[in-house]
Amino acid sequence: MESQFLLVVLIFSFLFSLLSGRISTLKDETGAIFIDRDPSLFAPILNFLRTKELHPRSIDVHLLMHEAEFYGITPLVRKLQLCDELDRSSCGTVLFNGYLPPPGERSLCTGTVVHLFLCIVTLFFSGQDPHRAGQGSDPGMVRIICGHHNWIAVGYAQFVVCYRVKESTGWQQVFTSPRLDWLIDRVALNAKVMGGSLGDNDKMVAVASGTEIILWAICPDGNGNEIGVFSLNVPVEALFFVGNQLIATSHTGKVGVWNAVTKHWQNQDVVPINSYDTAGSFLILGCNNGSIYYIDVQKFPLRMKDNDLLVTELYRDPSEDAITALSVYLTPKTSDSGNWIEIAYGTSSGTVRVIVQHPETVGSGPQLFQTFSVHRSPVTKIMLSEKHLISVCADNNHVRTWTVTRFRGMISTQPGSTPLTSFKILSLDDIDGHGGCAAGTEIGPYGERDEQQVFIQRVVPDTDKLYVRLSSNGKR
Template sequence: MASSYFPGSGDIINLNVGGQRFSTSRHTLTWVPDTFFTSLLSGRISTLRDESGAIFIDRDPSLFSIILNYLRTRDLNMVVVDINALSANTTNTVSSVGGMRVPEAIAASGGVSGPVAVPRQGHSRNSSLDMRHNPPQIAGQGSAWVDPLRVRMVKAHHNWILVAYAHFVTCYRNKDSTGWQLAFTSPYIDQLIERVALNAKLSPPSQGGEAGQKMLAISYASHIRLWGIAEDGSKNDIGTFNLKVSVEYLFFIGSQLVALSSVGKIGVWHAMTQHWQIQDVLPIASFDTAGSFLLLGCTNGSIYYIDMQKFPLRMKDNDLLVTELYHDPSNDIITAISVYLTPKTNVCGNWIEIAYGTSSGTVRVIVQHPETVGHGPQLFQTFTVHRYPVTKVTLSEKLLISVCSEYNHVRTWSVTRFRGMISTQPGSTPLSSYKILTIDEVDPNIYYAIANDCVKLFDIT
């Protein structure tokens, strides 16, 4: 039997996996780039051959056949995958062979209990052929194929972790130091999952039937789907909501789920009222959250806010209580915003500091004093060093940082404080100015992505 170890020696590859013979094509093993097999067949890594010249791989053949079948059909010919067994018996190949990427590091850490159910899409038994000739596509990207088991997003909250793939999500929890356990697997979602949100804080008992539930949300196109997960493992499919426009941001503020679109729509679902509400506002250019507040920087130069604690009180009026907090003196677009809650906020609740950047490059700091309650924040300091729109701004205890769109020009200032509150004596002083000349381009729809397509968990005690 001829060996296919060397590149170009033939299109048929003969393998000996744990004593069982496999034959397949070079194309099948290498259609996904930068994998174990592309390295193997290019000679970049060494291997062993048996007496017949077949490539020897010292792994469980029954588990290897799952990977090979995936490479052949681009579909999973299984309903349940035991990640512990797959990870233990295939080592690095689980995350690299043929793009079959699963959170094997979770299992390798010894934490996941039981198998992980991988949802199947609604095709017939011939779905393999359908997938081969009509693979899933990302909207707007032509024939680009989406790896169904590539980790795209990761979210963490308290002792829960959400792992998002192209068409389903899973949740793991670390309970009572017993290790990470699978808590939830979503159904197969036909469209590409673009946003995820997780709230692992228990709902208060006052919220009736939703008390004690963790909340998990995903969005695809204009739709938001929400689930509740109880401590006993039971799942509650709360519903699917439609924002009517593309969902660009999805997050929780307390028990409220918020969906935003830059065209000027806000969608809010509240756990106590079990109500989904949409409200039109001005086009949104930036936003930030602080405590129960959602602040919106809009294109008309105004900063608006919603107090989520007061949100349920006005449901009967169909009003989200979107209130103008401040208006830029130059009427510039609020392109970046950052809120800093000082220790003083916890004492009196009336002290808030906001830094924002504008389309003209101006950076301003406004402050709400306890003495000026009812009159809105007062302008504290203005910086006009940028010549292009500000893309990011951050206000912290010691620093004010801003970035503009011209070569990502960064400016930093030190912040002087007196008893925790920002002070004008001597005020903010420049620290540094520099440009970031190159930044790797990323897909704006992908966030919290894991570079190596694996989930790594670390227990720090």
């Protein structure tokens, strides 16, 4: 009797909402009522109203719960909430790798926590207003994270914290920087300093805000020594290490290099920069004038006449289109002559090209190897790996992929690169990200070039759901 009574109440509640106009409906000439909702979602709801049994089958529980809330069927909403809770766990899934609370001495009641996964570091904001954080009023907000080997550097609003993981001890906080007077926009980490005056056991971490850069050396005991404060004179848009050298760049045509041997900071004016990549000790720049330049930052060569960095033109695009994306792949060293250098780049016209340089033909420069004209918008990202060539254009992150054929490690034209797939990484994210920084807005691809790489897709802002998609075929 109780079940029958509940069914009567549910049906009455539903019919009352239907007839009162709270649920949007249409009537035909015979008076039949049509509900303009998804029929696949309404079917299990109608079955619940008839039998009080729930058979969601393959339907997403979240979507079904949203429909039940729309119809005002509270008992069904509660059942679906229970189903949803069974699928959730505060401990995460098999990919969950760690949980790092804010540093104890700086933690706030609305502090941000860092959840670590096997290949991806994600930020979860609790109680945060990203617009307030942009004004510096929320020092507990995580703005950016970078990793190197078994270390990660977490950039909070006004300080940076470095963590290290070991099999024996797990994740441990190692270094916390002094509180800064400005908001952190960029973080760079070098957890494997090779030789030099810093010592093999030292690590380096750098942060940037606006035009200013601060660099610290982290000793084995966790103490940090400030190496220096440098200025690029224009806003820093990229901050990273090439070996022991710290590099800062701006699209306006500025490159700053700190050399670990000479401990000298050098600013250099170049052609406006659209893209960059690194290969060994070389910094490769894709510029607005259609040229690709390189700088050997380890040798730190200076021109005698004016003490400028030695910037060398490596290649000029046949159409002189701006180089908007760049990816360098060094093949495994197969002989004493060195590596075969392969460079894939995209242009403002949507063209994708691959150029190669054999060690025995260094004097003649790279040769044009392949050209693909498959995009109609500027290429924004490109990745050349051992097995795939991947390009992304500005048309809603349209991705094209090819399989790469290799012979003895070197790219080959027999049978040549074969088209693999086409898909889009749609995202409605604000271009500025959280609190005015770009953290969380980069789709990738991420991963080692000799292994499987992935895109990270966040479809809508302010969500706890990320999609990990294979970069080669777009599959989740």
